[in-house]
Structure formats: structure tokens, C-alpha cells
Amino acid sequence: MITEERSSSYKLAQRKAPHIDTFVPIQKEKLGENKILVIAGPCSVESKQQIKEIAHAVKEAGAVALRGGAFKPRTSPYSFQGFGAKALEWMAQAREETGLAIVSEIMDPNLVPMFDDYVDVLQIGSRNMQNFHLLKAVAQSKNPILLKRGMGNTLEEYLLAAEYLLLEGNTKVILCERGIRTFERHTRNTFDINAIPALKAQSHLPVLADPSHGTGKWQYVEAIARGAIAAGADGLLVEVHSDPDKALSDGEQSLTIPRFCSLMKQVKKIAKAVDRSV
């Protein structure tokens, strides 16, 4: 997989010693420490009301951060593209009310200052993992960066993408396995469980699991969340919607609020079994 010789190419992302890990601050917590952190929210921010309602619900269930897409990378140009800056404002208002940190995807290198005004963690999506111009621009942010694995990228390519961020001087990098393209079409992507222990072994950076995009079906999200925590993930990124049937994106993989509450209970049990807390 990642050979000794090649791995030295990601000098900054590489693990230096067994117990030297990087902790990334999110809200009052540190991702990568013993406590499992959960980031939850809708795929897309759809209205001020919607994001507020979901924010309160996920906070109550134990999430530390609220995710929500404002600028959406959609496969089809005819699909909903997100409410843009207005959606970032609505999320910042939800932060005021709940204290949750805000996570949102950035696609435009020119929007880093605007994102820094509204969000606490800048997400780089799977489709942009090797958009090197974007990586260099987003690395200028003062905030942590959640870099998702490209759906067609190897772990070596992934860690080299993280290296771009680190080399620009942003040390608050979060990795996230979100599933890869395989021949299997029953699920939207194949969640690569191997990536969790492999990334933890190869790198000192914290690792999240995204069981929502990793499966594409809400029915499998809880099982994969449990598996990812058992495999050593430091946290989860989960899509939650108050009415998934009416979601403007990714409704099929979004948990209802009661289902998210159930997932949190299950994850707590697994965390305990592997000597971690939630």
C-alpha cells in the first residue's frame, strides 16, 4: 500500500511516533483526544427555520458541531446548488443559539475570508481533494480544515493532499473517510473501513468517518458508524434532516432526528467498549 520510501513524501502528515497525535480544536473540545466528537446536520441548509430546528436537536443529542452545505458541489447543474452566503448567515445564527461549531464546504478559493467570518471549520469535499489551487487558498484560513478523501483516491494521494495544507502552514487538518467508488452499486459508495486504522497508523492527524456518504442509505448509517468507531475513528460526520423525504439533497442517506438520537446511544456503547467516551 504505502511503501516506506514513498510515504516519506508526505513528511508533515506522517506519523512520527506511536503516541504523538495532533488534536484539532472544535468548539471547546479537541478532536483526536479520547472523546469521540460528532458533527451532524443536513446535507444542505434549506431555510433559517430548518437549520435552527436541526441544530437544537443535534445539540441535545450530543453533537459538538453543526454541518450544512451552503455552496453545494452537485453532479448535475440542474440540481439544487445551495443558498450560498445566506445559508452561512443562517448557520452562524444557529451557532449563536446553540453554541455548536459550524462546518461547511468551500469550493471557491476567493471565499476564504467570507467563510472565516461565518464558520469554524472549512470543509473541502471529496470532489475537490486534489484541487491544489483550492487547497493552497483554504490553507490560509485561521480555522481548521476538514479534508474529505477523494472518492477515487488512494490513501497516499489523500495524505499528499493533506500535505499541501500543512506545508502552507495550517496545522489544524482533519481527515475524513467518506467512501470510495467500487463496482458495488447497491450502496452509493463503499465505506473503506481499512482507511481508518491505516490513516491512524500512517498519520498523526485526527480521522473522522462519514457513514452517510459512505453508504448512501440511512438504513446502514448506524452500523457503519458503530464499525468506524470500533475501528478507531476519532469522530463522525453524519447527515441529519428533520424531514428527509423533502430534503433538497441526500435525503436517502439522512437520518431523522429520532434515528440520530438512536445512533448516538449506540455509538456511546461502542466507544465505551474501545475505552473512549462520547
Ligand code: PEP
Ligand atoms: C457533503 O458533505 O455533503 C458532501 C458533498 O460530501 P462529499 O464531498 O464527501 O461528497
Ligand code: MN
Ligand atoms: Mn451530502
